Amino acid sequence: MTERILNITNGDCAVAALAAAAMPGDPLPWRDILHEGPVPGGLDLAALSEVRARFIAERGWASLGPLQAEFAARDARLAGFRDYDRVRFWFEHDLYDQLQLLQLLDWFAGEDLGGTRLTLLCTDEYLGPSSADAIRQRLSAETAVAGAQLELARRAWAAFRQPTPEAWVALLRSDLTQLPFLEGAIRRTLEEYPHPRTGLSRTAFQALCLVAQGEDRFNDLFKEYQTTEERSFMGDLGFYGLLHTLAEGEWALLTIDRRTPAHLIDPEQRYGVTDQGREVLAGRASAGEQLARDRWIGGVHLRPDRYWTWDAATDTLSGMNA
Template sequence: MGAGASTMKRMILTSSSGVGLTYADRADMVVPLIFRFVSGPLPTSHHLDNYLKGGSFRGEPDVRWSDLVVQSPQTGRAHRELGLVWFCETCGVELIELWFDPSPNNQLQLVWILDYLRAEPYMVERLRLRLVDFDLLGADVAGLRERTVRALDVTERDFEVARMAWEAYRAPTPELCLGLLSRDFPRLPFLKPAMEELLAELPSPITGLGATEARLLELIARGHNRTRELFQPGGLLETRVYDQWELGPLLEGLASGPMPAVAGLDPKLATLAPHDARGRNAAFRRSRLLLTEFGKAVLAGREDFRSHNPIRRWWGGTLLTNERLWRWDGQSRSLVAP
């Protein structure tokens, strides 16, 4: 629906994957939410709230909900300094659609934003959930404009499921997330598959590798030794959990430590700052990867990578260390406690 085609004011909340919706003429304003919840420590509730409340305060997040929003003809720059909810009320937004695809980070964003909005009566009455059953990233604008995407009203039960799932993912152990797999969420059909994909990234009881790490080793073993073909979106790795920027640290983890599984990573990477994207990119491109003998043994299930190498990595609210190493047994779909 074009901006001037009707008096109904529509807003779409989506992930950064859905930025193409800005040009698909389906709403007056598209708000892409930028958080990545699948790697690194989770942002605090305080940080997330400030991101949505807007305004600029010293020491608060540099990025706010309005920063990726294209200026709308109706409201001009009004969104820049207002909180999301306050903006919707002030500008009389009549319909707020949630567009989040099945990928794990999108599903985590969906449960987070539902949990946040459940306490806001103005928003609750105007929310619609779109069941986006395709990947938003890479979808062409014409396709997004024409596509039929089923819409549901958001119910109290949906808010309850979102709260439960978001709390489970933020908990200090993955046990509550495992509990979600035995439940049915017919109105949030992509939540359980996403949670299972996330659990598969916990280290295996046999190899000590998560699903994406294991796939990386398999591809390197087959001779795919260039990071570009491994990391590019829609590339060989076919990872749905991590984006291309999160794969670098994962590969570095496999190539460093007392017993590396991968050799050939450019040694300059060890000296570059994490935020030096250009330098790190170039170093990754210069790398020619191959498996070490130990890496081959890990891939074959004869060695456990984590028995020989340190780990300190966040999985949701769970900090994985060698002493507190939760593992995921994909065959029995069960957790192995430390």
Template sequence: MRRLIITNGDCAVAVMQSAGFEAEILAWRDVLHEGQIDSRLELESLSHLRASHIANLGWAEFEQVSLDFKTRDSVLKDWHAFDHIELWFEHDMYDQLQVLQILHFFSLSKILRSSTTLSLLDNATYLGRCTASSIRDLTPKLKPVDQIQLELANSAWLAFGFENPELWSLLKQRDLSALPFLSSCVTRVMQEYPCIHTGLSRSEFQALQVIGSGIVKPGKVFAACQQLEEAIYMGDLSFMLVLNALMDKPEPLIKSSLEGQQICASNFASHKLSITSKGQSLLGTTGSFTTKSQIWERWLGGVYLNKSTVWRWDDQRKLLIDITAA
């Protein structure tokens, strides 16, 4: 009997291997909350787009990432060669977006009509922190995937990779209980839109708060921001993008002791951060934010956020709003 386990990354793979899992284990190494997602693309085309983005960030060479994705995708497309396929993912946004992509793929197949079983871990656990013993204890938490879950994941994935965020925000009006961690994922993605009061994403504002409290080393800022999350999802490389966004605004909100140097893996520990007067003023902002040039330009799913973006996160009403609507 051939068993395939698909999970979120190498830390989880290492724990599973130490636990003696008799299975082929596939790591889904993609930070889907960073960079463009076009959910209309087939798997191979989207993988090429994702590899280009990762390479452009300087996180890895395009050729290597492209090869890794090609190898990963070939295993997924050969799903019918396995008797059992298990999706082991965590409850945070990073993992739940991966779950949506994978279930979207299976929604286009006929896996539920085949002899291959498909199951999903339904448990709020950080897999990379498990011991060999505790991760084995999670096996009973696996539950069969049904058609309702596949259809819901398909709708959510298409919404995430659409050029307008309205479809994603409308998910909150649906019953999302078939995928128990989807509701919090939808909210956390929306919180990365510019806040109507500050113009900052939640990640930016949290970092600004921490630095404003007097924490100056990027590693300690990162750790403090992790503690502010309901479910930790961000890695240090992504967090460096957040810090650089705060420094690179037309009116910088933070500054570094290494003037003129971007924060990167090689100098991460060398920076000492401080908040600017503009940053300090935003911490107490309660009115409407109007400085569009301060918005962090980047892709979030299928939406390119920039000064022309009309969508804002309303942290009081807990929804996305179009600021041009009457």
């Protein structure tokens, strides 16, 4: 009898790549940008999916009703995993994928697997641009998901959803070898907290630097930004929204040549660095309060009167509390 396989992966591009490689089984794209917006603890999958759908809709990235239906259908298909002999996790090494993998492994850690096997294919190569032969060759790296991996994922997912970042930082002092790309994901998440001197996240700092160097058109700017990432994870919509955030308010760090909605990308949009932006880049001013306006990183809700900073050079977390 033919083995029934459920292939869970990060999104539609990966699904298309698996199809082109004629991988057997049914695809399930996870389709959530978990490094953007609230991922609070204390919610089951259905409740969290509702929170995620509302956030994505509020950003203008999709309409709420269809998105709620899509999440519900996705979750229902996941709950039907016992219809399959094997669940294959096809994921990459970057932050976007690693957070999705944590969510899924945490969910499976709480399930009775019955006769279904879980296997993992996770490498440092991106699925979307991979050739069919390269994807087929990945099968040689397939491994069974171990109980220790499920336990680590459960601990890490809970830490990511805590209302303060201390537990997420504490993971760096534990053994993470069961999930070899997790440490990089933790560190990259922490780099999205404001820097103690500039108040900028790593992404915001790179964006400002590139504009200051003359890379002022969105399409070119986004391409150059991607080269600054060891493990690219951010999509163009998230980056476009960040640039709009940097251009808002009395102390805007960027100028925009023409105002467009933050969810409708104008590839020819042009940017400039304000005097305040140059002060921040020079370390003579901080943008921490501006970038911490109603911002979420996992379960942590950053506000101007309550936010944390992260110094990647010294692995130091500092907190500000109202």
